[in-house]
Amino acid sequence: MTILVTGGAGYIGSHTLLYLKQKNESFVVLDSLQTGHRKAVEGTTFYEGDLADADLLDKIFTENEISAVIHFAADSLVGESMKDPLKYYENNVIGSYQLIKKAVEHEVKKFVFSSTAATYGEPESVPITEDFPTIPTNPYGETKLAIEKMLKWADAAYGLKSICLRYFNAAGADPEGSIGEDHQPESHLIPIVLQVALGQREHVSMFGDDYPTEDGTCIRDYIHVLDLAQAHYLALQRLEGEGVSGVYNLGNGNGFSVKQVIETCKAVTGIDIKSLTAPRRTGDPAVLIASSNKARTELGWNPDYSRLDTMVTHAWNWHRNHPNGYDD
Numbered sequence: 001m002t003i004l005v006t007g008g009a010g011y012i013g014s015h016t017l018l019y020l021k022q023k024n025e026s027f028v029v030l031d032s033l034q035t036g037h038r039k040a041v042e043g044t045t046f047y048e049g050d051l052a053d054a055d056l057l058d059k060i061f062t063e064n065e066i067s068a069v070i071h072f073a074a075d076s077l078v079g080e081s082m083k084d085p086l087k088y089y090e091n092n093v094i095g096s097y098q099l100i101k102k103a104v105e106h107e108v109k110k111f112v113f114s115s116t117a118a119t120y121g122e123p124e125s126v127p128i129t130e131d132f133p134t135i136p137t138n139p140y141g142e143t144k145l146a147i148e149k150m151l152k153w154a155d156a157a158y159g160l161k162s163i164c165l166r167y168f169n170a171a172g173a174d175p176e177g178s179i180g181e182d183h184q185p186e187s188h189l190i191p192i193v194l195q196v197a198l199g200q201r202e203h204v205s206m207f208g209d210d211y212p213t214e215d216g217t218c219i220r221d222y223i224h225v226l227d228l229a230q231a232h233y234l235a236l237q238r239l240e241g242e243g244v245s246g247v248y249n250l251g252n253g254n255g256f257s258v259k260q261v262i263e264t265c266k267a268v269t270g271i272d273i274k275s276l277t278a279p280r281r282t283g284d285p286a287v288l289i290a291s292s293n294k295a296r297t298e299l300g301w302n303p304d305y306s307r308l309d310t311m312v313t314h315a316w317n318w319h320r321n322h323p324n325g326y327d328d
């Protein structure tokens with residue numbers, strides 16, 4: 001079995017490649033390198049190109065006898081999606097449409113999709129289970145939900161079995177420090193705080209300190225990127241075994257506030273990190289915490305690195321040794 005991994009040069013994609021390698025799975029990678037990194041796919045069978053390129057997809061499916069797809073490739077910035085929603089409809093929805101169409105044409109039956117907690121929008125309570133209403137509050141979440149629905153109907157009509165994994169906040173890096181998170185520009189909390197520790201930023205802005213939480217800052221459910229990778233592997237196994245489509249949350253079931261994250265980064269780095277209170281960021285729910293019981297029970301998912309200080313330690317290893325990311 002050869003797996004096509006789209007977006008394998010990105011943060012979560014590259015860690016999944018590492019995990020698949022450890023499991024001796026055979027895979028090829030498609031990435032446009034718009035946000036991914038060539039160095040993250042060194043030594044793999046790599047195709048540079050776009051999801052919307054039907055000829056390239058035909059070539060990949062034919063040359064490699066692909067029997068499963070893991071689909072990461074997407075634009076994934078909430079703020080950007082609010083400013084330029086059509087970019088998200090084009091790259092995420094139309095790109096995925098082409099990929100799904102080609103998967104069906106080439107008689108692929110297994111598809112794992114990288115979805116997001118942003119499909120839920122503002123939940124009325126936590127922890128969030130998979131049967132909560134999906135009312136996205138931004139085009140990013142909306143486009144991911146549209147792709148989930150495309151996959152649902154593709155299963156009903158063509159028998160393409162799919163598992164959609166709704167991630168909460170991916171964090172950490174390969175403990176060996178060979179790959180890690182490198183976004184330009186960076187918008188995520190943990191790498192930003194670590195950039196302050198490295199002296200690359202003067203301070204971190206805490207977006208809002210008047211939320212209805214214990215310390216007033218937003219609470220998120222952080223999950224180690226290699227635990228996400230494990231879930232993709234298990235999802236493929238379930239598709240091979242049970243062959244049943246499904247949607248699964250991936251989170252720790254534990255929430256940490258922005259202030260707690262900053263304190264953990266201070267403790268791990270031993271550096272006094274300056275933080276300032278800033279206005280709320282539009283569209284940020286106060287608390288997002290997942291129930292991942294379904295993934296644990298049905299996929300047999302068992303996270304290895306659920307402690308926040310472990311995630312920060314692994315992220316710090318990467319950022320300290322690669323202060324300029326893959327450019328180092």
Ligand code: UDP
Nearest residue numbers: 187188189192205206207218220258281284
């Ligand atoms: N956050 C912050 N300052 C930053 C970046 C993020 O206070 O410079 C907050 C953000 O408002 C959210 C949390 O940190 O409550 C996690 O944000 P991130 O962008 O990492 O992930 P998201 O939850 O948006 O997927």
